[in-house]
Amino acid sequence: MSAHGGPNFLGWHRTYLVLCENAMREKVANVTIPYWDNTLEEALPVPRQSILFSPLFMGTANGQVTEGPFAFWSTPFGPLGRDVGSDRRLMNPNDISAIMSQSIIADITNPNAPEATNMEELHNDVHVYVGHIMSRIESASYDPLFYCHHAFIDYLWEEFRTNQRMRGIDPSRDYPRIVGEQAHQPLASMGLGRLLVIDGINDIFTRRIYRYERRPACVPNSNTCGSQYLRCDWSRQRCVPLIMNQNGPNMPQAMGQTGPPVQVLPWWARQGSNANTNQNQFVFG
Structure with a gap:
């Protein structure tokens, strides 16, 4: 199988995400896999304090996940857990600029790409940064954050x-x-059905199957980035997530803001009749 260690890293995971999303749609017709732009957390002094790791979204950042929609999940490798920030690093805007400055896929993949533009190696750092189950190839896909991370690489x-x-x-x-x-x-063979490695670079994926929203950006004359969960740090012109404060993980606040914290319902609690609160059968979307 050619999921790692070469240029098909990108095409293999693109295909895998589509297959996973289609499988989930057999349960929930309109479910999609969102991407995790980890450069947003990279902009925070303490990334693990991001609202991403609150009960509103992915839950616990360090230790067993005991909050949010994935609380107390069990996996073949033990309880779902994380160790965010223990090793390696998240991606930053310079990484993305370096990648976009290249011309061909050989410039951004193994075995030819230099470290600064090697998307697989940069992606590996984020896996290890999240830690625990996400840090190992054989277990990483048991953390729902895996799919959001790979969707961002695909983006x-x-x-x-x-x-x-x-x-x-x-x-x-x-x-x-x-x-x-x-x-x-x-x-x-790609190892996914009858597909060949070369099929992974076909245009059909983003022309016929799915497309992406653009990354968050600061909105002029506003303190938002088009989301109630983000704020613009105008000193750097970068979007940053709300952070959790001392009042508890359900009480996010914007960096540098004063006043009462913002109380926000969990995204999975606002899905109406489509919500699935059974933790062992939760469909990510």
Whole structure:
């Protein structure tokens, strides 16, 4: 299987996300996998204090997950847990700029890409940063954050492909000649149904199956970034998540803001008849 260690890292995970989303839609027709732009948390002094790791969203950042929709999940590797911030790092705007400055997929994937633009290596750092189950290949997919993380990597790849088209490069024909491991050869089996490795760079995914909303950006004459969960840090012109304060994880507040904290209902509690509160059967979306 060619999920790691070569240029099919991107195409394999793109295909895997589509298959997972389709499987979830057999349970909930309109469910989608959101992406986690981890550069938002990177902008915080203490990323684990982000509202992302509150009961409103992903739950506990350090230790067993005991809050939120994924509380007390069990996995074949033990209870769902995290150790956010214990090792490695999140991505930052410079990483993204470096990736977007490249021209072909060989510039951003193993075995040819330098460390600064190697999307697989940058993605590995985030896995290890979240820690615990997410830090190991064999167990990472048991943390729902896995899918959001990979959706962001896929989002960045699609931005890269858009840039390629603007440069006159056809991304559906951009597969390296030097691929390293045999499993990454273009006509090798992807290991997902009947698909071949070369199918992973086909344009059909984002032309016929799904598309992405743009990353959050500061809104002029406003303190928001188009979301009630984000605020704009105008000193850096960067969007940052609300943070949890001393009053408890249900009480997020904006960095640098005074006044009473904002009380927000969990996103999964606002789904009406589509909400599934059974923790062992929760459908991520």
